[in-house]
Amino acid sequence: MNESGQGHVDPRRDPAVAVDVLLQALPYIEAFRGSVVVVKFGGNAMVDPELFASFASDIVWMHRVGIKPVVVHGGGPQIGAWMERLGRKSTFVDGRRVTDAETLEVAQMVLMGKVNSDIVTALNANGPVAVGLSGTDASMLAAEPHDPELGFVGAVTEVHPELIERTLDMDLVPVLATIGVDASGQRYNINADDAATAVARRLGAEKLVFLTDVAGLLADQHDPGTLIARTTPAEIESLISDGSINGGMVPKMSGCAEAVSGGVGSVHLIDGRLPHVLLLELFTHAGVGTMVTP
Secondary structure: OOOOOOOOOOOOOOHHHHHHHHHHHHHHHHHHOOOEEEEEEOHHHHOOHHHHHHHHHHHHHHHHOOOEEEEEEOOHHHHHHHHHHOOOOOOEEOOEEOEOHHHHHHHHHHHHHHHHHHHHHHHHOOOOOEEEEEOOHHHOEEEEEOOHHHEOEEEEEEEOOHHHHHHHHOOOEEEEEOEEEOOOOOEEEEOHHHHHHHHHHHHOOOEEEEEEOOOOOEOOOOOHHHEOOEEOHHHHHHHHHOOOOOOOHHHHHHHHHHHHHOOOOEEEEEEOOOOOHHHHHHHOOOOOOEEEOO
């Protein structure tokens, strides 16, 4: 992609383009080598086979050049599909799925047994690089009820990062399913955006990247040409106050601001519908989404 964002040049037909891309990537590789980058995986990229494969190759590429990716995933569409198969209807309050005991069982089955395994398998198709984890492992994601009205939907109270850190020390990619647990052993379904933010803050990540189904933060939600390429927590607060950021973008952008304010180097909101969007955002001059910095 060129800097105007228009068009695509096949580097196989133009070696100069391939060289330029490599030269662009080099300083970013040098800057981020050894750094933790938390990637929240979700949206269309989880259900489109080509985008899924693109995401997997991007994560493996990052790992190969010395970056330490940590993948945090949800699985809302997959949980919904299994609920339908079982003849159950999902109910949502403020964008969060009401989770009774049976729904929690479905969420655990889908997140830990299906989605997590699929991601790990896709990554390991490129070599033995990934390990599947759950927030219940070593009580990694300590949780409490988010709201009694939502049932077993959890809020992260603490992240115990030791298992993630040991996995990274073994030069492996942790892939984390967002089921948390409280002190009594009760499990909770945790919003993946919330979990990724908490993990990134606890690890002191260099970057937190959200793969979404939008281009990024738009000044006008109906005009893709109004993408805000860079912003700060203070600007986000102002945009929320004046109503420019509204609806489902409020918790997402509040989470971005919270992560940066909590010590994460930068947060990126990018369009997971674009192939290889991780590499485009992190390793080219142009970038393709919204970056939140202190």
